[in-house]
Amino acid sequence: MPRPRSLTPERIAAAALTVIDRDGLAALSMRTVAKELGLSTMALYRYVRDRGELERLVVELVLGAVDTGPPPPDASWRARVEVMVRRLRDTVGAHPSVVPLTLTHRHRSPSVLRWSETVLAILTEAGFAGGQRVIALRGLLAYVIGAIQLEHxxxxxxxxxxAVSALPPDEFPYMSETARHARNVGAEEEFIGGLTVLLRGLRPSAGPGPTRG
Structure with missing residues (x-):
């Protein structure tokens, strides 16, 4: 029996993402997605092998919306990396429950690979090479993924x-005071502040190539 033409991978991914956004990642299953599509669970197996394939479809649906093109070349390398990190954060941050899936399936996601390729090109032009370039890319990914999870x-x-701000000051003087200040720090200020600290700490070793910024 031929498959209905309307039941595309994109439609299945959209249904799975709806389940995750509404009920959380733990709710994702072949049964819940089939129900969202108005199908029996067995019918969905004709289109998707298992939950793992569902997860990969969701990851690509979300990350496929990330602009992976290179930022304008006239800016400093730090400014261009910041553009790329913001793009990833803004897109994935709209679906924070998907973050764990991006970690699991990033190696199979063409969109993640294209994003990473663009960032690596910027880092290479700035003078990063070898293990230093590996650490820089991993550090940026770790920051944006962790920041999204903390924010949400x-x-x-x-x-x-x-709760922390209410701790007894005589026992936790620094934690309680810092928490009181933290309540006045917005999500955007926190994200950009942390990213700025990270980027300032990234410095290419001496070597060939321009190192603007």
Whole structure:
């Protein structure tokens, strides 16, 4: 029996993403996605092998929206890297529950590979090479992924900060005071502030190639 032409991988991915956004990553299953599509679970198996394939479809749907083209070349390398990191954060941040899937399936995602290729080209032009370039890329990925999770699962305006600010100052003087200041730091300020610190700490070793910025 031929497959319905309307049930494309994109439509299946969109249904799976709806389940994740609404009910969380733990709710993702062949059964819940089939229900979202108005199918029986067995019918969905005609289109998707297993949950792993569902996850890969979702990752590519989300990350496929990231602009992976190189930023304008007239800016410094740090400014161009910041553009790339912002693009990834803004796109994935709209679906924070998908973040763990991006870690699992990033090696199979053409969009992640293209994003990484663009960032590596910027770093290479700036003079990064070898293991230093590896660490720079991994550090940037670790920062943006961790920042998204902190923003949505442990924001500075959340209950955790309130609880820490109420700790007894005689026992936790630095934690309680810092938490009180943290309540006034917005998500954008926190993200850009942390990224600025990271980028300032990235310095290419001496070698050939321009190192603007």
């Amino acid at each position: 699962l442990g924001s500075l305006s959340g209950e955790g900060t309130v």
